[in-house]
Amino acid sequence: MKRLLNPLATTGVTMLGSMALVAILNSCTSSSGNDGGMMQMPTPTLPVLTVANIATTTHREYAATLEGKVNVEIRPQVAGYLETIFIDEGEYVKAGQPLFRINDRPYREQVANTTASLKAAQANESKAQLEVDRLTPLVKNNVISEIQLQTAQASLESAKANVAQARAQMGNAEINAGYALIKAPVSGYIGHIPYKLGSLVGRGEDLPLTVLSDVKDIYAYFSLSEVDFLQFKEQVPGATLEEKLKNLPPVNLILADNTVYPEKGVVSTVEGQFDKTMGAITFRATFPNAAGLLRSGNTGRVSIPRNHAQALVVPQEATFELQDKVLVFVVSDSNKVASRPIHIKDQSATYYFVDEGLKPGEKIVYSGLSRLRDGALIAPQHITLDSLLKTKPI
Structure with missing residues (x-):
């Protein structure tokens, strides 16, 4: 007997074969497109800033140590037992006031x-x-x-x-x-008193009886490196060093807790030579201290302002470094980017001030630089310098 095939079964096999064929064709079609089968990446949208000249002031900070205008070591002129101590540590005394008495x-x-x-x-x-x-x-x-x-x-x-x-x-x-009666030669504050009543004191002692500090005016000593000093001489107007010091604007004193001392100071003198071991030269700024808020031995930072009538401002985060150069990505009219080195003449905590490499009105990429290469196409999202300065002031 001949065995008859089930027509429904035959039809099912044919349908499965057809579906498999369609799947294979679709797979081949999807893998055979433009760009060798790779999916095209979308154009990145990045913030773009138009650089401009603005008038601004920058500040350079230098670590400083503070000393009173007069620091006098009080030492005995005669030997003997310390009989009386008229003052206490930290006390303010006036000139001529008795301090110590030696048995006379x-x-x-x-x-x-x-x-x-x-x-x-x-x-x-x-x-x-x-x-x-x-x-x-x-x-x-x-x-x-x-x-x-x-x-x-x-x-x-x-x-x-x-x-x-x-x-x-x-x-x-x-x-x-x-x-035998030791009096204050100047007005000021009494320092540490290492000797007690009954101590034998004289001219040969290593330690003074105390140190008297006249802090009506405070001297802040700070140092500039050789590079900073050369920039100071180049950037500050004046024919001589004395004229340059006079042309410096008043300076601020930032205390150890990062608060700004309310009185402004004046940079008055500079040492005659560099410290060979440190490679630096010391400046001195004078601050009024009528309220006695500052004492000898305090530390802080002297902040020297520098006024820029026209400064081309570039945010530091819009730059990147390559070897010894600082670069930005400049955006062309066709929205393609190209890296370009810039020269920095000054800086603040968040901005560079550029004098070469960029012109006012040119556009640079503000962020997302790590994804860019020369010639890359971007979709610019424009931001203004004014809006940026409101959130990140100089």
């Missing part, structure tokens, strides 16, 4: 001794003067020889010299006695 009994005894010696010398002088007065008329009357009068006059001169010597010794003793 030995020096008062010296004064008494030299005073007695002076009186004895003065008595001898008076005696010698009487002798001269007695012999003078006798010589005139030829009663005695002139030699006797000359001898008496020599004795008088010797007596006068003894008086002068005794008077000098008494003055020296009085000076030493006066040194």
Whole structure:
């Protein structure tokens, strides 16, 4: 018997074969397109900034140490036991105010001794003067020889010299006695007092009795490297260094807690030579300190402003570095980008100020630089410098 095939089964096999064929054809069609079968990447949309010149002020900060206008080491001029301490550490004193007293009994005894010696010398002088007065008329009357009068006059001169010597010794003793009471030479604040009552002090001690600081004005010392110093001489107007210092604007002092000291200072002097070990030169700025908020030993940062009448502003995040160059991606009219090096003449915390490589009105890519290559096409999303400065001020 012949075996008949089920027509439904035959029809099912044919349909499965047809579906498989269609799938293969679709696969071949999808894999055979333009660009060798690779899917085309979409054009990236990136923010683009038009650079422009603006008037602005930048600040350069330098680490500084603060010292009072006058820092006086108080040292004893005579030796002895410290008998009295009239002041306390940190106290404000006025010029002439007593600070310490050294036991002055030995020096008062010296004064008494030299005073007695002076009186004895003065008595001898008076005696010698009487002798001269007695012999003078006798010589005139030829009663005695002139030699006797000359001898008496020599004795008088010797007596006068003894008086002068005794008077000098008494003055020296009085000076030493006066040194026992130590007074403030200037007004200011008392520093650390390493000695206590009863301590034996003298001229040979390593430590002073204290340090007295006149902080009515404060000196802030800061250093510039050789490169910074050369830029300072090039950028600040003036024929001489003194003129350049006068042309510097007032400077700010930023304290250790990053607050700005309310009074402005003036850069007044610069040292005569570079420190060979540090390769830097020291400047000094003076700040008024009438309220006594600053003390010797404080630290901070001197902030020197620099005014730019016309500065081409470029955000630092719109740049990238390649070897020793700083570059930006410039956007052409066809929205293609090309890298270009720029020269930076100054900078702030977030911006560069460019004098070569860009012109006002040119467009640069603001962010997303890591995805770009020369010749890449972008879809620009324009942002303005004014809106950027509102969120990221200079």
